[in-house]
Amino acid sequence: MLKLVQSERLILIGLLVLSAIPCIGGIFRLIELSTALEFLPENSRIVSVPVPAVFHIISAVIYSILGAFQFLPSIRRNYPKWHRSAGRVLVGAGIVSAGTGLWMTHNYPIPDNLQGMLLYAVRIFVGLSMSAYILLGLSSVLKKRIAQHQVWMIRAYALGLGAGTQVLIAIPWLLTVGEPSGIARDILMTAAWIINVVVGEWVISIKKNDYQPCLSRVQLETQSFQS
Numbered sequence: 001m002l003k004l005v006q007s008e009r010l011i012l013i014g015l016l017v018l019s020a021i022p023c024i025g026g027i028f029r030l031i032e033l034s035t036a037l038e039f040l041p042e043n044s045r046i047v048s049v050p051v052p053a054v055f056h057i058i059s060a061v062i063y064s065i066l067g068a069f070q071f072l073p074s075i076r077r078n079y080p081k082w083h084r085s086a087g088r089v090l091v092g093a094g095i096v097s098a099g100t101g102l103w104m105t106h107n108y109p110i111p112d113n114l115q116g117m118l119l120y121a122v123r124i125f126v127g128l129s130m131s132a133y134i135l136l137g138l139s140s141v142l143k144k145r146i147a148q149h150q151v152w153m154i155r156a157y158a159l160g161l162g163a164g165t166q167v168l169i170a171i172p173w174l175l176t177v178g179e180p181s182g183i184a185r186d187i188l189m190t191a192a193w194i195i196n197v198v199v200g201e202w203v204i205s206i207k208k209n210d211y212q213p214c215l216s217r218v219q220l221e222t223q224s225f226q227s
C-alpha cells in the first residue's frame, strides 16, 4: 500500500487538479468526435482533421496525469521499477503531445483572434523546448546523472502543465472582461507558460539547496580522506 507524506499528497493533488482542467475538456472533445453528442464550442479544425488532435489529447492526458506521480519521492524510492516503466511511457507521450501541438500550431488554419503571431511563436518555442527537455532528461538518466535528469523533467512537465494554468488564468478574465480574444488571449496564454517556467525554476532552486548540504558533506569527507 502506497503511503505518501503530507507534502507529497499536496503536490499530487495540486498537479492532478491543474492537469484535470484541460484533460476533462479533451476527453469531452474525444467523446464528441466519436459520437453525435455536443458539449464544447465547435472546433472546425479538429472536426475536419481529427487525427493530430486525437493523438494530442490522448498523449497530453497520459503525460499530465501519469507525470504527476513521477515527482513523488516515495514512489521513486519504494517503486523504482514503476518510476522507470512510467518514465518510458511518459517520454513517448510527452514527445507525441509536443509534436502534435507543434503540427497543429503550424498547420491548422487557426483564426487570428485565437492565435496571433505572438501565440504562434510561443507555441513553436514551447513545443520545441518541451521535446528538447524530455530528450535531455532521458539522456541524463541514461548517463546516471540523476540530479540533471530531475531538472530537465521538471522543466518539461512545467511546460506541459501550461494548458492547465492557461485555463486557470483565463477564468478571472472571462468573468470580468469576457471571452479573451486577439492579443489579450495571446498574452494570457503566454503568461501562463511564463508562470509555469518561473514556478518550475523555483522548485529546481529549492531542490538544489537540498542537495547542497549533502554535497558539502561529501566534499568534507573527501577532503578529510585526502589529508
Ligand code: HEM
Residues within 6 Å of the ligand: 022, 023, 025, 026, 027, 029, 040, 043, 045, 046, 053, 056, 057, 059, 060, 061, 063, 064, 097, 098, 100, 101, 102, 104, 105, 108, 110, 114, 123, 124, 126, 127, 128, 130, 159, 160, 161, 162, 163, 164
Ligand atoms: C501536455 C499538456 C497539454 C494539454 C493537456 C493540452 C490539451 C489540449 C486540448 C484538450 C486540446 C483540444 C482543444 C479543443 O478541443 O478545442 C488542445 C489543442 C491544441 N493544443 Fe494542446 N495541450 C497540451 C500541450 C500543448 C503544447 C505544448 C502545445 C504547443 C506546442 C499545444 C498546442 C495545441 C494546439 C495548437 C491546439 C489546437 C488549438 C485549436 O485548434 O484552436 N498543446 N490541447
